[in-house]
Amino acid sequence: MRKRDQGGPHAPYFLKLSQALDKAGLAHPTLVIDRARLEANIAAVKTALPARQALRVVVKSLPSLDLLDAVTTGMGTHRYMVFNRPMMTTMAEQRPQGDYLMGKPLAAAEVKAFYDGLTRNAFDPSRQLQWLIDTPSRLDQYTAISQANGQPMRVNLEIDIGLHRGGFSGPQAFAETLARIKANPHLLLSGLMGYDPHLSHVKLGEAREKALARSRKTYQDFIDQVKASGFDLQGMTLNTAGSPTFHMHKDNPYATEVSVGSAFVKPQDFDTDTLTSHVPAAFIATPVIKALPENRLPTAEALSGVLRFIDPNTTRAFFIHGGHWLATPVSPPGLEYSDLFGRSSNQELLTGSAKVNLEPDDYVFLRPNQSEAVFLQFGDIAVFDGDQISARWPVFSVSA
Numbered sequence: 196m197r198k199r200d201q202g203g204p205h206a207p208y209f210l211k212l213s214q215a216l217d218k219a220g221l222a223h224p225t226l227v228i229d230r231a232r233l234e235a236n237i238a239a240v241k242t243a244l245p246a247r248q249a250l251r252v253v254v255k256s257l258p259s260l261d262l263l264d265a266v267t268t269g270m271g272t273h274r275y276m277v278f279n280r281p282m283m284t285t286m287a288e289q290r291p292q293g294d295y296l297m298g299k300p301l302a303a304a305e306v307k308a309f310y311d312g313l314t315r316n317a318f319d320p321s322r323q324l325q326w327l328i329d330t331p332s333r334l335d336q337y338t339a340i341s342q343a344n345g346q347p348m349r350v351n352l353e354i355d356i357g358l359h360r361g362g363f364s365g366p367q368a369f370a371e372t373l374a375r376i377k378a379n380p381h382l383l384l385s386g387l388m389g390y391d392p393h394l395s396h397v398k399l400g401e402a403r404e405k406a407l408a409r410s411r412k413t414y415q416d417f418i419d420q421v422k423a424s425g426f427d428l429q430g431m432t433l434n435t436a437g438s439p440t441f442h443m444h445k446d447n448p449y450a451t452e453v454s455v456g457s458a459f460v461k462p463q464d465f466d467t468d469t470l471t472s473h474v475p476a477a478f479i480a481t482p483v484i485k486a487l488p489e490n491r492l493p494t495a496e497a498l499s500g501v502l503r504f505i506d507p508n509t510t511r512a513f514f515i516h517g518g519h520w521l522a523t524p525v526s527p528p529g530l531e532y533s534d535l536f537g538r539s540s541n542q543e544l545l546t547g548s549a550k551v552n553l554e555p556d557d558y559v560f561l562r563p564n565q566s567e568a569v570f571l572q573f574g575d576i577a578v579f580d581g582d583q584i585s586a587r588w589p590v591f592s593v594s595a
Contacts, residue, residue, distance in 0.1 A: 352417075
């Protein structure tokens with residue numbers, strides 16, 4: 196039952212990154228992007244994407260204008276998917292040339308607030324923004340806003356193609372919504388959006404092929420219904436996929452575009468069989484505050500030795516600057532969170548074996564489990580060019 200000692204020193208990559216952070220004077224929790232790895236992931240997406248499919252970059256997963264610019268320039272796209280009002284406002288102000296699709300339906304009050312706060316610039320929401328509609332009642336709410344503003348509104352219909360997270364799932368409500376759009380001069384049907392991350396969790400082989408076929412058949416049924424209602428599909432946005440599944444759509448006969456965000460930085464949760472050609476490009480670096488030779492349990496000190504015998508990776512105690520992030524320790528190897536001590540956002544305890552020779556001010560590296568939300572917790576992103584921290588990229592304001 197005794198666990199294996201997994202401890203050891205930093206790998207050469209993280210030693211070099213430590214030196215770069217030292218040289219830059221960054222002695223606080225910092226989100227690091229490896230520029231070469233980011234570019235390798237951009238190249239991987241370009242290789243996988245067929246020429247007939249466009250790419251829409253997911254803003255919430257890459258919440259920094261500089262990071263977004265690196266990706267959109269590398270991919271040659273100006274299409275974005277946005278998920279909340281604050282980020283949409285920022286993008287409309289800072290990147291007014293973009294083409295935008297909302298990735299989730301927003302409350303009518305948020306939609307109204309967006310229009311009320313919109314500054315007059317080159318951005319024209321009636322041409323460049325598609326609002327996502329998931330129910331007939333949502334359409335009614337948005338219609339009222341459009342009429343009050345005296346401004347046309349482009350609407351994209353969210354369809355359920357197997358994820359079962361809402362959206363149109365049957366022909367009746369969908370037909371009703373199509374009829375309302377067709378009858379209203381303030382509304383323009385701009386396309387469909389069907390998200391399918393569940394497919395990456397289906398085991399490889401026949402089961403996944405069947406699930407993918409069902410998903411495509413469902414999407415095609417909705418397209419057929421749009422055609423039957425008298426709409427012209429020419430120029431419509433037929434959006435699908437996400438980072439875990441965009442590789443599955445190379446031969447998709449109807450999708451005009453796929454959405455990708457996290458695959459460009461590959462957080463821990465995206466270690467899937469569909470993204471084996473991608474590499475982790477983002478890490479959290481934070482200094483050790485206290486390095487103790489023994490990990491002693493408060494009020495149960497006598498059990499500490501027993502615990503160390505059962506799990507040698509609990510021998511030493513390292514208290515780091517900050518913590519409780521959605522992240523997994525990756526270097527030095529063998530570091531673990533303490534279930535007995537608990538989590539902390541102030542001085543998180545990481546335990547390690549006697550082979551982990553960290554001292555105060557040394558860095559610990561963690562890999563974010565996801566990029567959305569986590570990237571907003573550290574201030575400016577530090578860009579590592581393989582030798583030094585060559586740039587700092589500001590992130591968006593914190594928003595849900």
